[in-house]
Amino acid sequence: MTGPLEGYLPPNPSDRALEAEHCIICDKFIPPGDDRCTCCHLWLANDAPERPRPLGRSTLWVMMGGIAAVYALTLLVAVIS
Numbered sequence: 042m043t044g045p046l047e048g049y050l051p052p053n054p055s056d057r058a059l060e061a062e063h064c065i066i067c068d069k070f071i072p073p074g075d076d077r078c079t080c081c082h083l084w085l086a087n088d089a090p091e092r093p094r095p096l097g098r099s100t101l102w103v104m105m106g107g108i109a110a111v112y113a114l115t116l117l118v119a120v121i122s
Contacts, residue, residue, distance in 0.1 A: 062071040064078035071078055 064071055064081060067078065067080045069078060069080045
């Protein structure tokens with residue numbers, strides 16, 4: 042008995058360069074091999090650069106604590122001198 046994926050071959054990444062795509066915003070032709078639309082410069086879904094994650098609250102508290110510590114040390118040095 043064969044499995045459900047018997048004979049399945051995953052798509053070849055090099056085949057993507059031969060396929061024509063259309064922009065979802067302006068519906069213009071995107072030349073093969075290009076990463077984004079020539080009209081509105083929208084990135085293709087697979088090639089879009091990853092966005093940096095926003096800072097969480099805990100990270101902001103740590104940064105504020107570090108700034109407060111540097112400020113306190115500066116005041117301490119000013120008082121001692």
